[in-house]
Amino acid sequence: MSVIRKQLHKGVKWTGISTLIITAIQIIQFALLGKIMSLSEFGLVGMITTIVVFAQILLDLGFGTAVIQKEVVSERVLSTLFWLNMAVGIGLFVLLFLLSPLIAMYFQRSELVELIRLLAVMFLIAPVGQQCQYLLQKELRFNLLGLIEAGTTIISFLTMVILIFTIRPIYAFVISQVVMNSLKGILYFLCYQKKWRPSFVFDLSECKEYMAFGAFQLASRLVNRIGSNIDVILIGRFMGAEALGIYNLAYQIVTIPVLKINPIITRVAFPVFSKSHQNQVLLTDGFLHMTKLLSLVSFPILMGLTAVSNVFILSIFGEKWLDAVPIVQIMSIVGILRVLMNPNGSIILAKGKANIAFYWDAAVLIVYSSSLWLAVMTNQLEVVAWTYAGVSLVNFFVGRWLLNWLIQLRFRQYLKTISLPFLLSMIISVVAFYLKEITVWYFPKTSYWPLIFSVGLSGLVYILLLYKIYPDFFLRIVKKQIRGQT
Numbered sequence: 001m002s003v004i005r006k007q008l009h010k011g012v013k014w015t016g017i018s019t020l021i022i023t024a025i026q027i028i029q030f031a032l033l034g035k036i037m038s039l040s041e042f043g044l045v046g047m048i049t050t051i052v053v054f055a056q057i058l059l060d061l062g063f064g065t066a067v068i069q070k071e072v073v074s075e076r077v078l079s080t081l082f083w084l085n086m087a088v089g090i091g092l093f094v095l096l097f098l099l100s101p102l103i104a105m106y107f108q109r110s111e112l113v114e115l116i117r118l119l120a121v122m123f124l125i126a127p128v129g130q131q132c133q134y135l136l137q138k139e140l141r142f143n144l145l146g147l148i149e150a151g152t153t154i155i156s157f158l159t160m161v162i163l164i165f166t167i168r169p170i171y172a173f174v175i176s177q178v179v180m181n182s183l184k185g186i187l188y189f190l191c192y193q194k195k196w197r198p199s200f201v202f203d204l205s206e207c208k209e210y211m212a213f214g215a216f217q218l219a220s221r222l223v224n225r226i227g228s229n230i231d232v233i234l235i236g237r238f239m240g241a242e243a244l245g246i247y248n249l250a251y252q253i254v255t256i257p258v259l260k261i262n263p264i265i266t267r268v269a270f271p272v273f274s275k276s277h278q279n280q281v282l283l284t285d286g287f288l289h290m291t292k293l294l295s296l297v298s299f300p301i302l303m304g305l306t307a308v309s310n311v312f313i314l315s316i317f318g319e320k321w322l323d324a325v326p327i328v329q330i331m332s333i334v335g336i337l338r339v340l341m342n343p344n345g346s347i348i349l350a351k352g353k354a355n356i357a358f359y360w361d362a363a364v365l366i367v368y369s370s371s372l373w374l375a376v377m378t379n380q381l382e383v384v385a386w387t388y389a390g391v392s393l394v395n396f397f398v399g400r401w402l403l404n405w406l407i408q409l410r411f412r413q414y415l416k417t418i419s420l421p422f423l424l425s426m427i428i429s430v431v432a433f434y435l436k437e438i439t440v441w442y443f444p445k446t447s448y449w450p451l452i453f454s455v456g457l458s459g460l461v462y463i464l465l466l467y468k469i470y471p472d473f474f475l476r477i478v479k480k481q482i483r484g485q486t
Contacts, residue, residue, distance in 0.1 A: 018146025022153045023256065029157055030252060034317040036169050043241030044170050046248035047107055048115060050229045052177065055092050057221045059085065059127060063210055067134040075199065076206045082131045082198040084207075089127035096120035107236045115174050122178040129188025136192060148187045156180030219358045227365040231388060234376040247381055249317065250327035254302065254335040284409055288417045291340065295421035298339040300462050302332045303425040304455070307433035311440065311450045319446070323381075330385035337392040340418065341399050360402065364395050424465050432458035 034042065063081050067073055097117050104112035136145050160176035204211070226233075231251075236244045305312065309328045313321050368391055375387035403409040436454040443449040 018150040021150040025153050025157050027256065029160065030256070031316050032161075032164075033169060033173065034249060034321065036164070037245075039245035039320065040241035041170050041245070042248055043236065043244035044109060044112070044115070045173060046232050046244050046251075047109070047112065047236050047241075048119065048170075048174060048177075050232050051096075051103065051116060052119065053225055053229060054222070055096065055123060057218065057225055059088055059092060059123060059130070060221075061085070061088060061218050063134075067131070067210070068138045074206065075196075076201050076203055077210060078131055078135075078196065079198045079201040080203050080207050081210065083202050084204075085127040085130045089123045089125075092123040093120045096123070107241070109241060111170075115170065118171070118174050119178060122181040125182035126185035129185035129192075131198070132188040132192035132196070133184075135196065136188065144191055148184060148191065152180045152183045152187065155183060219362075221361075223358065223365040224361040227361065227368040230365075230369050231372050231376075231384060234372055235381075235384065238376050239379060239381075243381060246321070246324050247327060247384070249321055250324040250331050250385075253312075253324075253328050254305070254331040255338070287403070287409065288413065291414070292417050292421065294339050294342070295418050296424075296466070299336065299421045299425035300428055300459075302335045302339070303429040304432050304458060305329075306332045307429045308436050308451060308454050311436055311445050311454070314446045315448050315451050327381055327385050330382065330389055333389040334385075334392050337389075337396045341392075341396055360398070364398075367391055367394070420469070424462065424469075427465070428458045428462045431461050 033045065037045070061084070063085070067078070067081070097120055100113045100116035100120075103116060104110055133145070156176045156179050159179045160172045163172035163175055232244065232248065235247050306329045309332075310322075310325050313325050313328065317324075368388075371387050371391050372384060375384040378384075400409075400411055400414060403414075404411065432454045435457055436450050439450040439453045
Protein backbone atom coordinates (compact mmCIF):
# COMPACT_ATOMS: atom_id res chain seq x y z
CA MET A 1 0.00 0.00 0.00
CA SER A 2 1.41 3.41 -1.00
CA VAL A 3 2.23 6.07 1.62
CA ILE A 4 -0.55 8.33 0.36
CA ARG A 5 -3.12 5.51 0.75
CA LYS A 6 -1.94 4.79 4.31
CA GLN A 7 -2.27 8.47 5.25
CA LEU A 8 -5.73 8.60 3.67
CA HIS A 9 -6.89 5.50 5.57
CA LYS A 10 -5.56 6.75 8.92
CA GLY A 11 -7.28 10.13 8.59
CA VAL A 12 -10.44 8.59 7.17
CA LYS A 13 -10.82 6.27 10.18
CA TRP A 14 -11.05 9.10 12.73
CA THR A 15 -12.97 11.47 10.48
CA GLY A 16 -15.33 8.63 9.59
CA ILE A 17 -16.17 7.81 13.20
CA SER A 18 -17.02 11.41 14.05
CA THR A 19 -18.91 11.92 10.80
CA LEU A 20 -21.07 8.84 11.41
CA ILE A 21 -22.02 10.23 14.83
CA ILE A 22 -22.68 13.72 13.42
CA THR A 23 -24.67 12.37 10.46
CA ALA A 24 -26.84 10.16 12.69
CA ILE A 25 -27.61 13.11 14.97
CA GLN A 26 -28.36 15.44 12.07
CA ILE A 27 -30.68 12.90 10.43
CA ILE A 28 -32.61 12.62 13.70
CA GLN A 29 -32.66 16.42 14.00
CA PHE A 30 -33.72 16.75 10.36
CA ALA A 31 -36.58 14.24 10.81
CA LEU A 32 -37.69 15.93 14.05
CA LEU A 33 -37.81 19.38 12.42
CA GLY A 34 -39.64 17.96 9.40
CA LYS A 35 -42.29 16.46 11.68
CA ILE A 36 -42.97 19.54 13.82
CA MET A 37 -42.37 22.34 11.31
CA SER A 38 -44.72 23.56 8.62
CA LEU A 39 -43.59 23.57 4.97
CA SER A 40 -42.91 27.32 5.07
CA GLU A 41 -40.96 27.10 8.37
CA PHE A 42 -38.77 24.44 6.81
CA GLY A 43 -38.21 26.87 3.96
CA LEU A 44 -36.84 29.33 6.55
CA VAL A 45 -34.32 26.67 7.61
CA GLY A 46 -33.08 26.58 4.01
CA MET A 47 -32.74 30.38 3.90
CA ILE A 48 -30.86 30.50 7.23
CA THR A 49 -28.55 27.64 6.23
CA THR A 50 -27.64 29.47 3.02
CA ILE A 51 -26.81 32.67 4.95
CA VAL A 52 -24.58 30.71 7.38
CA VAL A 53 -22.70 29.05 4.51
CA PHE A 54 -21.81 32.38 2.88
CA ALA A 55 -20.87 34.04 6.17
CA GLN A 56 -18.54 31.16 7.09
CA ILE A 57 -16.79 31.39 3.72
CA LEU A 58 -16.18 35.10 4.26
CA LEU A 59 -14.91 34.40 7.77
CA ASP A 60 -12.31 31.96 6.42
CA LEU A 61 -11.08 34.38 3.69
CA GLY A 62 -9.39 31.42 1.97
CA PHE A 63 -6.47 31.54 4.42
CA GLY A 64 -7.18 28.09 5.86
CA THR A 65 -6.39 26.41 2.56
CA ALA A 66 -3.22 28.51 2.20
CA VAL A 67 -2.00 27.56 5.71
CA ILE A 68 -2.56 23.84 5.01
CA GLN A 69 -1.01 23.95 1.53
CA LYS A 70 2.24 25.69 2.62
CA GLU A 71 4.90 23.41 4.09
CA VAL A 72 6.12 25.95 6.69
CA VAL A 73 4.13 28.85 8.18
CA SER A 74 5.85 31.41 10.44
CA GLU A 75 4.58 32.51 13.85
CA ARG A 76 4.14 36.09 12.60
CA VAL A 77 1.95 34.95 9.73
CA LEU A 78 -0.24 32.77 11.98
CA SER A 79 -0.73 35.59 14.50
CA THR A 80 -1.54 38.11 11.77
CA LEU A 81 -4.10 35.73 10.22
CA PHE A 82 -5.61 35.10 13.66
CA TRP A 83 -6.27 38.80 14.30
CA LEU A 84 -7.49 39.24 10.74
CA ASN A 85 -10.02 36.45 11.27
CA MET A 86 -11.17 38.06 14.52
CA ALA A 87 -11.66 41.42 12.77
CA VAL A 88 -13.61 39.77 9.96
CA GLY A 89 -15.82 38.00 12.52
CA ILE A 90 -16.74 41.34 14.14
CA GLY A 91 -17.33 42.81 10.68
CA LEU A 92 -19.66 39.93 9.75
CA PHE A 93 -21.64 40.41 12.97
CA VAL A 94 -22.17 44.10 12.18
CA LEU A 95 -22.91 43.41 8.51
CA LEU A 96 -25.52 40.73 9.22
CA PHE A 97 -27.11 42.90 11.91
CA LEU A 98 -27.46 45.85 9.53
CA LEU A 99 -28.40 43.91 6.38
CA SER A 100 -30.95 41.59 8.02
CA PRO A 101 -33.94 43.81 7.02
CA LEU A 102 -32.78 43.78 3.37
CA ILE A 103 -32.32 40.00 3.38
CA ALA A 104 -35.76 39.58 4.95
CA MET A 105 -37.22 41.91 2.32
CA TYR A 106 -35.62 39.89 -0.51
CA PHE A 107 -37.13 36.62 0.75
CA GLN A 108 -40.36 38.40 1.79
CA ARG A 109 -40.18 36.92 5.31
CA SER A 110 -40.12 39.55 8.07
CA GLU A 111 -39.22 37.03 10.82
CA LEU A 112 -35.80 36.60 9.21
CA VAL A 113 -34.65 39.91 10.75
CA GLU A 114 -34.61 38.58 14.33
CA LEU A 115 -33.34 35.16 13.26
CA ILE A 116 -30.36 36.56 11.32
CA ARG A 117 -29.41 38.94 14.13
CA LEU A 118 -29.51 36.07 16.60
CA LEU A 119 -27.41 33.93 14.29
CA ALA A 120 -24.82 36.71 13.86
CA VAL A 121 -23.69 36.34 17.50
CA MET A 122 -21.68 33.22 16.67
CA PHE A 123 -19.32 35.22 14.44
CA LEU A 124 -18.07 37.08 17.50
CA ILE A 125 -16.90 33.81 19.08
CA ALA A 126 -16.21 31.21 16.35
CA PRO A 127 -13.12 32.97 14.82
CA VAL A 128 -11.08 32.43 18.00
CA GLY A 129 -10.41 28.82 16.98
CA GLN A 130 -10.11 29.30 13.23
CA GLN A 131 -6.31 29.15 12.93
CA CYS A 132 -6.09 26.29 15.42
CA GLN A 133 -8.51 24.26 13.32
CA TYR A 134 -6.32 24.73 10.22
CA LEU A 135 -3.19 23.73 12.13
CA LEU A 136 -4.82 20.58 13.52
CA GLN A 137 -5.88 19.65 10.00
CA LYS A 138 -2.42 20.42 8.62
CA GLU A 139 -0.90 18.07 11.21
CA LEU A 140 -3.48 15.37 10.30
CA ARG A 141 -4.79 15.27 13.89
CA PHE A 142 -8.21 14.12 12.77
CA ASN A 143 -8.86 12.20 15.99
CA LEU A 144 -8.99 15.44 17.99
CA LEU A 145 -10.89 17.30 15.27
CA GLY A 146 -13.44 14.51 15.11
CA LEU A 147 -13.89 14.46 18.88
CA ILE A 148 -14.55 18.21 19.00
CA GLU A 149 -16.96 18.16 16.08
CA ALA A 150 -18.94 15.16 17.33
CA GLY A 151 -19.09 16.55 20.87
CA THR A 152 -20.32 20.01 19.82
CA THR A 153 -22.93 18.45 17.51
CA ILE A 154 -24.33 16.39 20.39
CA ILE A 155 -24.46 19.45 22.68
CA SER A 156 -26.10 21.51 19.91
CA PHE A 157 -28.75 18.84 19.33
CA LEU A 158 -29.55 18.52 23.04
CA THR A 159 -29.85 22.32 23.24
CA MET A 160 -32.34 22.32 20.38
CA VAL A 161 -34.41 19.47 21.86
CA ILE A 162 -34.65 21.27 25.22
CA LEU A 163 -35.55 24.63 23.66
CA ILE A 164 -38.05 23.18 21.20
CA PHE A 165 -40.55 22.69 24.03
CA THR A 166 -40.36 26.31 25.21
CA ILE A 167 -39.92 28.43 22.04
CA ARG A 168 -40.73 28.22 18.33
CA PRO A 169 -38.79 25.38 16.57
CA ILE A 170 -37.12 27.78 14.13
CA TYR A 171 -35.68 29.83 17.02
CA ALA A 172 -34.53 26.64 18.77
CA PHE A 173 -32.75 25.61 15.55
CA VAL A 174 -30.96 28.96 15.19
CA ILE A 175 -29.81 29.03 18.84
CA SER A 176 -28.49 25.46 18.51
CA GLN A 177 -26.39 26.54 15.50
CA VAL A 178 -24.96 29.46 17.50
CA VAL A 179 -24.06 27.11 20.37
CA MET A 180 -22.41 24.55 18.07
CA ASN A 181 -20.23 26.93 16.04
CA SER A 182 -19.23 29.08 19.03
CA LEU A 183 -18.29 26.05 21.12
CA LYS A 184 -16.23 24.62 18.25
CA GLY A 185 -14.16 27.79 18.05
CA ILE A 186 -13.49 27.83 21.80
CA LEU A 187 -12.51 24.14 21.92
CA TYR A 188 -10.19 24.35 18.90
CA PHE A 189 -8.36 27.23 20.60
CA LEU A 190 -8.10 25.50 23.98
CA CYS A 191 -6.85 22.23 22.49
CA TYR A 192 -4.04 23.84 20.49
CA GLN A 193 -2.82 26.57 22.85
CA LYS A 194 -0.03 24.36 24.27
CA LYS A 195 1.58 24.27 20.82
CA TRP A 196 0.69 27.76 19.60
CA ARG A 197 -0.88 30.94 20.90
CA PRO A 198 -1.40 34.13 18.91
CA SER A 199 0.97 36.94 19.77
CA PHE A 200 0.21 40.63 19.47
CA VAL A 201 1.56 40.85 15.93
CA PHE A 202 -0.25 42.22 12.91
CA ASP A 203 1.96 42.47 9.82
CA LEU A 204 0.11 42.15 6.52
CA SER A 205 3.38 42.47 4.58
CA GLU A 206 4.31 38.98 5.87
CA CYS A 207 1.09 37.54 4.48
CA LYS A 208 1.20 38.73 0.86
CA GLU A 209 1.69 35.23 -0.54
CA TYR A 210 -1.09 33.81 1.64
CA MET A 211 -3.43 36.65 0.76
CA ALA A 212 -2.86 36.13 -2.98
CA PHE A 213 -3.58 32.39 -2.66
CA GLY A 214 -6.43 33.03 -0.23
CA ALA A 215 -8.03 35.68 -2.46
CA PHE A 216 -8.43 33.20 -5.33
CA GLN A 217 -9.62 30.50 -2.93
CA LEU A 218 -12.11 32.88 -1.29
CA ALA A 219 -13.43 34.02 -4.67
CA SER A 220 -13.60 30.42 -5.85
CA ARG A 221 -15.51 29.25 -2.78
CA LEU A 222 -17.89 32.19 -2.98
CA VAL A 223 -18.82 31.61 -6.61
CA ASN A 224 -18.96 27.87 -5.94
CA ARG A 225 -21.37 28.37 -3.05
CA ILE A 226 -23.46 30.87 -4.98
CA GLY A 227 -23.71 28.26 -7.73
CA SER A 228 -24.57 25.54 -5.18
CA ASN A 229 -27.17 27.71 -3.43
CA ILE A 230 -28.58 29.69 -6.34
CA ASP A 231 -31.53 27.30 -6.45
CA VAL A 232 -32.42 28.14 -2.83
CA ILE A 233 -31.93 31.87 -3.44
CA LEU A 234 -34.16 31.88 -6.53
CA ILE A 235 -36.85 29.47 -5.26
CA GLY A 236 -37.12 31.34 -1.95
CA ARG A 237 -37.58 34.65 -3.76
CA PHE A 238 -39.82 33.72 -6.71
CA MET A 239 -41.64 30.52 -5.66
CA GLY A 240 -42.11 31.20 -1.93
CA ALA A 241 -41.20 29.62 1.39
CA GLU A 242 -43.56 26.65 1.01
CA ALA A 243 -42.05 25.58 -2.32
CA LEU A 244 -38.61 26.12 -0.82
CA GLY A 245 -39.59 23.97 2.15
CA ILE A 246 -40.44 21.02 -0.16
CA TYR A 247 -37.31 21.55 -2.24
CA ASN A 248 -35.11 22.00 0.84
CA LEU A 249 -36.36 18.72 2.34
CA ALA A 250 -35.55 16.84 -0.87
CA TYR A 251 -32.21 18.59 -1.22
CA GLN A 252 -31.19 17.87 2.37
CA ILE A 253 -32.15 14.18 2.09
CA VAL A 254 -29.94 13.80 -0.97
CA THR A 255 -27.02 15.96 0.11
CA ILE A 256 -26.63 14.63 3.67
CA PRO A 257 -24.68 11.61 2.30
CA VAL A 258 -22.67 13.90 -0.01
CA LEU A 259 -21.95 16.71 2.47
CA LYS A 260 -21.22 14.39 5.38
CA ILE A 261 -19.65 11.29 3.82
CA ASN A 262 -17.54 13.03 1.15
CA PRO A 263 -15.61 15.23 3.64
CA ILE A 264 -14.58 12.07 5.54
CA ILE A 265 -12.17 11.53 2.66
CA THR A 266 -11.82 14.91 0.91
CA ARG A 267 -10.94 16.70 4.16
CA VAL A 268 -8.13 14.21 4.74
CA ALA A 269 -7.14 14.19 1.06
CA PHE A 270 -6.17 17.85 0.72
CA PRO A 271 -3.38 17.93 3.36
CA VAL A 272 -2.24 14.45 2.27
CA PHE A 273 -2.15 15.39 -1.43
CA SER A 274 -0.40 18.67 -0.59
CA LYS A 275 2.54 16.72 0.84
CA SER A 276 2.91 14.84 -2.50
CA HIS A 277 1.83 17.57 -4.91
CA GLN A 278 4.90 17.14 -7.15
CA ASN A 279 4.43 13.39 -7.65
CA GLN A 280 1.90 12.86 -10.46
CA VAL A 281 1.80 9.06 -10.07
CA LEU A 282 1.02 9.25 -6.35
CA LEU A 283 -1.62 11.95 -6.90
CA THR A 284 -3.38 9.91 -9.61
CA ASP A 285 -3.26 6.76 -7.50
CA GLY A 286 -4.56 8.64 -4.44
CA PHE A 287 -7.32 10.36 -6.40
CA LEU A 288 -8.61 7.13 -7.96
CA HIS A 289 -8.47 5.35 -4.61
CA MET A 290 -10.38 8.21 -2.98
CA THR A 291 -12.97 8.15 -5.77
CA LYS A 292 -13.48 4.41 -5.31
CA LEU A 293 -13.96 4.78 -1.55
CA LEU A 294 -16.49 7.60 -2.01
CA SER A 295 -18.35 5.67 -4.70
CA LEU A 296 -18.57 2.47 -2.66
CA VAL A 297 -20.14 4.37 0.24
CA SER A 298 -22.24 7.05 -1.49
CA PHE A 299 -23.55 5.31 -4.64
CA PRO A 300 -25.64 2.65 -2.83
CA ILE A 301 -27.17 5.27 -0.52
CA LEU A 302 -28.16 7.67 -3.30
CA MET A 303 -29.23 5.06 -5.84
CA GLY A 304 -31.05 3.05 -3.20
CA LEU A 305 -32.84 6.22 -2.11
CA THR A 306 -34.54 6.52 -5.51
CA ALA A 307 -35.94 3.00 -5.04
CA VAL A 308 -37.49 3.63 -1.60
CA SER A 309 -38.08 7.41 -1.63
CA ASN A 310 -41.88 7.19 -1.35
CA VAL A 311 -41.92 4.96 1.76
CA PHE A 312 -38.97 6.91 3.19
CA ILE A 313 -40.81 10.25 2.94
CA LEU A 314 -44.13 8.87 4.17
CA SER A 315 -42.76 6.97 7.16
CA ILE A 316 -40.20 9.54 8.33
CA PHE A 317 -41.81 12.89 7.50
CA GLY A 318 -45.51 12.20 6.83
CA GLU A 319 -47.99 12.76 4.00
CA LYS A 320 -47.62 16.56 3.96
CA TRP A 321 -44.20 16.04 2.32
CA LEU A 322 -45.39 13.66 -0.44
CA ASP A 323 -44.69 16.28 -3.15
CA ALA A 324 -40.99 15.96 -2.31
CA VAL A 325 -40.78 12.33 -3.59
CA PRO A 326 -40.13 13.06 -7.32
CA ILE A 327 -37.73 15.87 -6.36
CA VAL A 328 -35.73 13.44 -4.19
CA GLN A 329 -35.51 10.95 -7.07
CA ILE A 330 -34.26 13.59 -9.53
CA MET A 331 -31.88 15.22 -7.06
CA SER A 332 -30.27 11.83 -6.37
CA ILE A 333 -28.62 12.23 -9.80
CA VAL A 334 -27.22 15.56 -8.61
CA GLY A 335 -25.97 13.85 -5.46
CA ILE A 336 -24.11 11.15 -7.42
CA LEU A 337 -22.47 13.77 -9.65
CA ARG A 338 -21.44 15.78 -6.58
CA VAL A 339 -19.83 12.70 -5.06
CA LEU A 340 -17.73 12.37 -8.20
CA MET A 341 -16.94 16.10 -8.51
CA ASN A 342 -16.03 16.89 -4.89
CA PRO A 343 -12.55 15.27 -4.92
CA ASN A 344 -11.52 17.56 -7.80
CA GLY A 345 -10.95 20.45 -5.40
CA SER A 346 -8.42 18.49 -3.33
CA ILE A 347 -6.26 17.93 -6.40
CA ILE A 348 -6.58 21.48 -7.76
CA LEU A 349 -5.64 23.09 -4.43
CA ALA A 350 -2.90 20.58 -3.66
CA LYS A 351 -1.31 21.59 -6.97
CA GLY A 352 -1.51 25.22 -5.82
CA LYS A 353 -3.93 26.16 -8.63
CA ALA A 354 -6.43 28.23 -6.64
CA ASN A 355 -6.77 30.59 -9.62
CA ILE A 356 -7.96 27.75 -11.88
CA ALA A 357 -10.54 26.73 -9.27
CA PHE A 358 -11.85 30.30 -9.29
CA TYR A 359 -12.13 30.55 -13.09
CA TRP A 360 -13.84 27.19 -13.29
CA ASP A 361 -16.30 27.98 -10.50
CA ALA A 362 -17.05 31.39 -12.03
CA ALA A 363 -17.91 29.83 -15.39
CA VAL A 364 -20.08 27.20 -13.68
CA LEU A 365 -21.87 29.92 -11.71
CA ILE A 366 -22.88 31.74 -14.89
CA VAL A 367 -24.27 28.55 -16.45
CA TYR A 368 -26.04 27.45 -13.25
CA SER A 369 -27.55 30.85 -12.54
CA SER A 370 -28.97 31.45 -16.01
CA SER A 371 -30.30 27.88 -16.36
CA LEU A 372 -31.91 27.76 -12.91
CA TRP A 373 -33.40 31.24 -13.27
CA LEU A 374 -35.20 30.09 -16.44
CA ALA A 375 -36.30 26.90 -14.66
CA VAL A 376 -37.65 28.79 -11.61
CA MET A 377 -39.71 31.02 -13.91
CA THR A 378 -41.76 27.92 -14.89
CA ASN A 379 -42.89 27.70 -11.22
CA GLN A 380 -42.40 23.90 -11.30
CA LEU A 381 -40.01 22.25 -8.85
CA GLU A 382 -39.48 19.20 -11.07
CA VAL A 383 -38.25 21.42 -13.91
CA VAL A 384 -35.82 23.10 -11.48
CA ALA A 385 -34.53 19.72 -10.28
CA TRP A 386 -34.04 18.34 -13.83
CA THR A 387 -32.25 21.53 -14.86
CA TYR A 388 -29.93 21.23 -11.87
CA ALA A 389 -29.18 17.61 -12.84
CA GLY A 390 -28.48 18.52 -16.48
CA VAL A 391 -26.09 21.35 -15.68
CA SER A 392 -24.33 19.17 -13.08
CA LEU A 393 -23.71 16.54 -15.77
CA VAL A 394 -22.04 19.14 -18.01
CA ASN A 395 -19.95 20.31 -15.05
CA PHE A 396 -18.90 16.71 -14.37
CA PHE A 397 -17.48 16.23 -17.88
CA VAL A 398 -15.62 19.56 -17.71
CA GLY A 399 -14.09 18.37 -14.43
CA ARG A 400 -12.81 15.16 -16.07
CA TRP A 401 -11.09 17.21 -18.77
CA LEU A 402 -9.49 19.46 -16.14
CA LEU A 403 -8.08 16.48 -14.21
CA ASN A 404 -6.69 15.04 -17.41
CA TRP A 405 -4.81 18.31 -17.87
CA LEU A 406 -3.61 18.57 -14.24
CA ILE A 407 -2.58 14.97 -13.43
CA GLN A 408 -3.01 13.18 -16.79
CA LEU A 409 -5.99 11.20 -15.49
CA ARG A 410 -7.40 9.10 -18.35
CA PHE A 411 -11.18 8.90 -18.66
CA ARG A 412 -11.09 5.14 -19.34
CA GLN A 413 -9.04 4.65 -16.17
CA TYR A 414 -11.56 6.76 -14.25
CA LEU A 415 -14.59 4.86 -15.62
CA LYS A 416 -12.98 1.58 -14.62
CA THR A 417 -12.65 2.88 -11.05
CA ILE A 418 -16.33 3.82 -10.68
CA SER A 419 -17.89 1.04 -12.78
CA LEU A 420 -17.87 -1.63 -10.05
CA PRO A 421 -19.40 0.59 -7.31
CA PHE A 422 -22.04 1.69 -9.85
CA LEU A 423 -22.91 -1.90 -10.83
CA LEU A 424 -23.12 -3.08 -7.21
CA SER A 425 -25.32 -0.11 -6.32
CA MET A 426 -27.64 -0.84 -9.25
CA ILE A 427 -28.06 -4.41 -8.03
CA ILE A 428 -28.98 -3.49 -4.47
CA SER A 429 -31.27 -0.67 -5.68
CA VAL A 430 -33.27 -3.21 -7.69
CA VAL A 431 -33.32 -5.52 -4.66
CA ALA A 432 -34.53 -2.65 -2.43
CA PHE A 433 -37.26 -1.66 -4.91
CA TYR A 434 -38.78 -5.15 -5.16
CA LEU A 435 -38.51 -5.76 -1.42
CA LYS A 436 -40.40 -2.49 -0.87
CA GLU A 437 -43.07 -3.47 -3.41
CA ILE A 438 -43.56 -6.83 -1.70
CA THR A 439 -43.73 -5.47 1.86
CA VAL A 440 -46.28 -2.72 1.03
CA TRP A 441 -48.72 -5.53 0.26
CA TYR A 442 -48.61 -6.51 3.93
CA PHE A 443 -47.94 -3.19 5.69
CA PRO A 444 -49.16 0.38 5.06
CA LYS A 445 -46.68 2.69 3.29
CA THR A 446 -46.77 5.07 6.24
CA SER A 447 -45.43 2.40 8.62
CA TYR A 448 -41.71 1.85 9.15
CA TRP A 449 -41.69 -1.82 8.13
CA PRO A 450 -41.46 -1.46 4.32
CA LEU A 451 -38.52 0.91 4.81
CA ILE A 452 -36.82 -1.31 7.41
CA PHE A 453 -37.18 -4.50 5.33
CA SER A 454 -36.13 -2.99 2.01
CA VAL A 455 -33.17 -1.01 3.36
CA GLY A 456 -32.05 -3.66 5.87
CA LEU A 457 -32.07 -6.64 3.51
CA SER A 458 -30.64 -4.77 0.52
CA GLY A 459 -27.91 -3.42 2.80
CA LEU A 460 -27.09 -6.97 3.86
CA VAL A 461 -26.91 -8.03 0.21
CA TYR A 462 -24.49 -5.16 -0.46
CA ILE A 463 -22.21 -6.15 2.43
CA LEU A 464 -22.16 -9.76 1.17
CA LEU A 465 -21.27 -8.56 -2.33
CA LEU A 466 -18.44 -6.43 -0.92
CA TYR A 467 -17.19 -9.41 1.09
CA LYS A 468 -17.18 -11.54 -2.06
CA ILE A 469 -15.22 -8.92 -4.03
CA TYR A 470 -12.94 -7.57 -1.26
CA PRO A 471 -12.38 -10.53 1.15
CA ASP A 472 -8.93 -9.27 2.21
CA PHE A 473 -10.40 -6.05 3.59
CA PHE A 474 -12.83 -7.92 5.87
CA LEU A 475 -10.10 -10.34 6.96
CA ARG A 476 -7.91 -7.39 8.04
CA ILE A 477 -10.78 -6.05 10.17
CA VAL A 478 -11.27 -9.46 11.83
CA LYS A 479 -7.53 -9.80 12.52
CA LYS A 480 -7.41 -6.34 14.11
CA GLN A 481 -10.36 -7.26 16.36
CA ILE A 482 -8.67 -10.49 17.40
CA ARG A 483 -5.38 -8.68 18.15
CA GLY A 484 -7.32 -6.06 20.15
CA GLN A 485 -9.03 -8.75 22.28
CA THR A 486 -5.74 -10.56 22.81
